[in-house]
Amino acid sequence: MCGIAGIFRMQDSGAVEQTLLERMNQLQFHRGPDEGGIHLEPGVGLAHRRLSIIDRSGGQQPLFNEDRSVVVVYNGEIYNFPELTRELLAAGHRFRSHCDTEVIVHAWEEWGERCVERFRGMFAFVLWDRNRETLFMARDRLGIKPLHYALMPDGSLLFASEIKSLLADPGLPRDLDPLAVEDYFAFGYIPEPRSIFTAVRKLPPGHRLSIRRGQPLPEPQAYWDLTFADGASAPAGVEDELIERLREAVRIRMIAEVPLGAFLSGGVDSSAVVALMAQLSDEPVNTCSISFGDPAFNESEYAARVAEQYQTRHQVEAVDPDDFDLIDRLAGLYDEPYADSSAMPTYRVCQLARQRVTVALSGDGGDEHFAGYRRYRWHMDEERLRGLLPAGLRRPLFGLLGAAYPKLDWAPRIFRAKSTFQALARDSLEGYFHNFSILPDALRSQLYSAGLKRDLAGYRGIEVFRRHLANAPEHPLSRVQYLDIKTYLPGDILTKVDRASMAHALEVRVPILDHEFVEWVAGLPPGLKLRGHEGKHVFKRALRSHLPEDILYRRKMGFAVPLAAWFRGPLRERLRAALLGPTLADSGLFDQGFIARLVEQHQSGRRDHSAVLWSLLMFESFQRQVLEAA
Template structure:
């Protein structure tokens, strides 16, 4: 795992300063503490920071072919590189190292852009082809590895693994994008459709960008998608056996490393299944670690111990408490953009704990998106059944009832019917977009000033989910929702969280449940075998029944959740109240501070549930300070209005 950065002049081959490329790459030293390299040629420069995992003695980057016609800087792992190396050797390619990086160079020379379809892995790379005088930028199918892009005032295209590396370029303008802030407050992260910095983008998962000298920068090309339109007709027993083989292959392929390797173990089905298959494939005890909480209703360490004992792993645990709030500045620095999934606190701690013993850790991320494991999937499917039974006027009447039903955040769950009634009155796409929102549109509107509403120019965050579901290659509502999750939620939240927190401590995280062949298989599993009887991941739990006890397979899902709402009523209550007085939010002029103060008071008293929103605003405040200098001076006030 590594960090990459670079510069390419699409118009004419202007000189590229090696020191400028180095400055960008050095901002990524945490991603690659084991080595650094810079390569430049007329009109192009590539930088690299290396975390050595495979071929420790070789594999230095940027790597060039023997004829120096191709150069690449690369972040990630190609898990099938040995098979590809054998195939390419048979086709006449010679290799000087045992690294997967060299396979990318040979793969490009042999197959061009089609090499991406042959790579099984997680990656983001930039490859310069001197003969064609082009730069080729690519990102893996699911978006495990990030790639930021921007065009600067001298015409250069700059790119890097993280935003902080682009910020090291002196010509990058710093201006906040109001639409990105709307998206962030809706979802808790800035989706891959944009960046918090106006003018900065992200190469979408499963896409490549090929820029030829002397031509305009084109639109990125999609080279992979997941298709839910062809469900299998096989029976449950056959699909179960196929799934087990896909799971085994996903795990085994990700256990290839020349450094110590372990796993995150939460005690949930997904991570427990990964550990079970690692134990099956390993000749020695698997290194596992988990994070717990002082709050008992969030703590899963007892379940993790059950799994660790069952598979005789070398297991370690660390408890996260409210005083881990001190990590906020560390997280702000790691993510650059505001990021409000509070489980990032625990993810950082478990990565930190893992790094004490290993350099690579496997996680259980991805199964919920692939096999309908989230609670919102169950609720959405139940609502969809009701919507299908009611004619349009009746659905609208139910929705209108929800609009007047009291909110009752403080009441027992069975009395909180407002959200469900409103959802039934909406279209499937609108209802699911609301379900995935961290902060609903009506609450966001309460804290926006009229000036900010005008700056949005009609943009509404939920529209990206609505569009993704309507355009999804899927035949049923559940599959459309899962497709949108795979395209938006997975790369924007889950994979961003794991990448930034693990890279912050120099740890490579791998997601075996996101092997693209497993994802493609999951899309062919009929919806009734993903979600059945109110149970998500039905087929996966059935497949893992040979490995895991019922108390793990069928326990209530807790997830990797940080008890942030409880913290804002206890140890962090003062911080919640201070959000309303935040100097950066005030200077931006886009938020109603009195409305924020009211919500903070409601939360502390228990009359309202606004813990997630308070955390979002707190992380936004710190990010605005760091990225734009808001709160430190009034220099940006004019440009924000």
């Protein structure tokens, strides 16, 4: 796992500033503390920080082909590199190392832009082909590894694994993108291709970008998409085949020349990965988990049971329930506003894992692909109700009920019908977006200043979903799974894991996101994923001989922190100082009177505004830690 950065003069071959390139590289030292390297030639500068995993004595980057006309910097792992190496050797290519990086330059020579279609793994890479005067960049299909780029006013193109490296150039415009601000307060993160900065873009998952010197910057091109086979019938032996396919995905991710382990939360997904790792390993698997004092958030006893069943070398660490010191540190890690509070325990579990291992396998992706989130059940229930009434009757009826029904944040969900009524008054896409949003449309409008609303010119975060809708499947469950795979998975889940793990120079591998396994799962009927109110139906059935029933069928807990209590207790004054202080006020983005009402309603106990208050707290921290320091 590594960090990459570079500068490309798009219109000429003038000199690249070496000191800037070195500064960009050094800002990502945490991503690759083992080695660093740069390559400079007229009009091109490439830089790399290395965390050595495979072929530790070789594989230094930037890495070249035989005649040094092609050079690459790369972050990730290509798991099928042995097979590709054999194929490329047979085609006449010569290899000097035994690492997966060298496969990229020869695959480019052999297959050109289509080389990425041959790679199985997680990757973000940029290569320069001197003979073609072409800079080529690509990102893996699911977006496990990040890649950012910016076109500078002088025509140069900057790129890096993290935005902080781009900010090393004082000439990079720091203007905030108002559409990204809206996206952030709708989703809690900023979905691709936007970033918080107007000048900076994220290369979307499953996309490549080929840039010829002397030509304008083109739009990225998709090389992969996920197809759902909604009308398919269940294949014979589906449960056995699922286990065998996942076993293969786990097996190829256990190849490393450094200590290897796994996260073990006690949930279905991480427990499945650990079970298969244990069956594939001659040595006990290294596992780690964290525990919380609050039993509502503590899964450590379930993790311990799985660890005992498979005799893993298990490490548990209790996390301070008031782990406030991380708040400002997170803003520096993410380089832009990021509001998933589970980033805090994720940071701590990565820190714990790095004490014993350099590579850790995780269970990320299971909820998206096997319909494990509760919101999928709620969405399907609402879809059935929408089908009972025509839109002309449903919209005014449920719109009236949604307006009249009180907001009962303190009550069990069955009595919190206001949000459900509001969702039922909308169409399917609007309803899912409403349930998903940190803050509903009407309240986001109250949050924003007149100036921000003018800059938005009517733009709403739902446009992110609409951008993907043309390629989304028809089935209502598959449709929202597809939307999450395109937005929430890379923008929230995988971003969280990448930044938290790389902060500790830890490589995290995600077998459930093996693209061949993902494609196979997408071809299963929706009813095998969500059966009634039971998510992950076929996954759990396939795991019955590997894990106990109460691990498979217990209530999902998640990886959350007690924000509501924090903001009424130990963080009470800090919240008020941050949200009602000068930083947010001076930004000109928000209605400070509305923020004051949110704080008062929450701290009085009348409402639970913890999600939006946390989002504002992290935005304020971003402004101080990143924007003001840039």
